[in-house]
Amino acid sequence: MDSIMDFIYLHRELVMGLVKICAVLAVLLPMVAYSVLAERKISAFIQDRVGPNRVALPLLGSVPVLGPFLTRLGIWQPLADGLKSFLKEDFTPNYVRKAYFWLAPAIALIPAFMTMAVIPFGSYIGTEKMVIADLNVGILYTFGIVSLGVYGLVLAGYAANSKYPFLGGIRSSAQMISYEIAMGMSVIPVFMLVGDLNLGKVIQHQSGGLFSWIIFQQPVAFFIFMVAAFAETNRLPFDLPESETELVGGYHTEYSSMKFALFFMGEYSNMIASSAMMVTLFLGGWTLPWFGLNANAPAEGGLWIGIAHIGIFLAKVLVLMSIFIWVRWMLPRFRYDQLMDLGWRRFIPIALANIVITAVILYLKHAP
């Protein structure tokens, strides 16, 4: 027993890191599952439908008022979906490039999870900072990892050895390249304002009331970042890589069972990751300008404030997720050339202009 305590004492960083990773995954994976449900439900309501309302658990379903209510809410649907993915036949067509075919889903999923590592999802619990890796180059790490995600899709398109996935893969790579640049440029003004690349510092910068949130200082940057995030996560109106109506599902056409589910989870965890990035960079992270919630939770007796901060962060992420889903039913898919045009000829110049203007204003402000 003592030896275990000694080990924890000596390797505190490692142990706490593992605990935080487990905790984040324990929140993230159900969030992925339930954002699929939220997507289906919100889509249904927007289209005047009902959405999933059939799956009932044997015991809970027969609790008087609550059971039918939860069933109508479709709250057990993700369980059924998950079980179905596990039980389906995992079919590998015999003309695919097997090694890449097996590798692609993992490559699509892992970067989405890795992005979570640098995001500060809360202030402090006890003396522990609520971020898995408090990197000084947080945003660079994020951009590096996020752009790896595209290899999953490209590889899937190449490995399937069939025309529709191939087209999907090509589209996805072109789209990623053009939007990655706009996205990266759009956040430069944010870091010019903050003066640091650490995401925790970005949040501290935004803790001085509602109007210190960077969205109010850099609305253009927020807009570009958001649109680029839509493109990065393959969401409508930029879902060209999968466009069901033209490409039969695009890069994941040939995938089935759990491999397909991995792509699906990758897409949704990407959405969560980019929502979390937007919250951190523009919407004040875990802070709220009221009730003194914009200061770090104190080490002594600050447990509830620390938990409240995590709750605020999650709530903000959920709001952005609903916007992701909402926008899906409003805009039709862009044509390929329109997408390129928007990326290269509109957003990159606007982002550049934004950098220059911010620099000039900052210079004039701090000029002696």
Add this chain to the structure above:
Amino acid sequence: MNNARNNLTTVKRTELTFLEKLYVPTLWSGLKVTFRHFWNTLFRGKVVTMEYPEQKWTVPEGYRGAPYLVKDTEDRTKCVSCQLCEFVCPPKAIRITPPGPAVDPTTGNVEKRPKEFEINMLRCIFCGFCQEVCPEEAIFLQKDYSLTGVSRSEMIYDKEKLLALGGVHRGPIMKWKQKADEARKQDAFKPE
């Protein structure tokens, strides 16, 4: 020709204003529309779909559902087993075994009746040719649209089943009434 050309009107294409080119107002109105639908469906119950097994639609008059055999008001099988429907049936779903016993001892049938009448509901396309061709008004497309069974043989409906499902047809023409009366008189007639 010339005249027609002079009458051509040129549709004026209006230039988009700067705001319209920005795309943002359109975006905003789109968001409003989707949000309105979301709100109305979620909180005001304006759902357009029907939850099928619990809620069912009212089948309109003249709907072409499954074809069933009918009886007349005096409980006679109207079908005389002429086999026209069997021959006209495009997917060959009907099979008739003629003829049955000439007279039904209970109802006093006066015409031939089919010994067996089968409709394979898996083949039937609900086209209504059988109803159209029937000279006796003995088969009608009725309102059933959802026929289910657990085996193929269960989906072949025999005469009893078709008659039970079809019910009674109350037509204005009592075609066999007079004939039946005559036949009964004939039976009852005892020459002195």
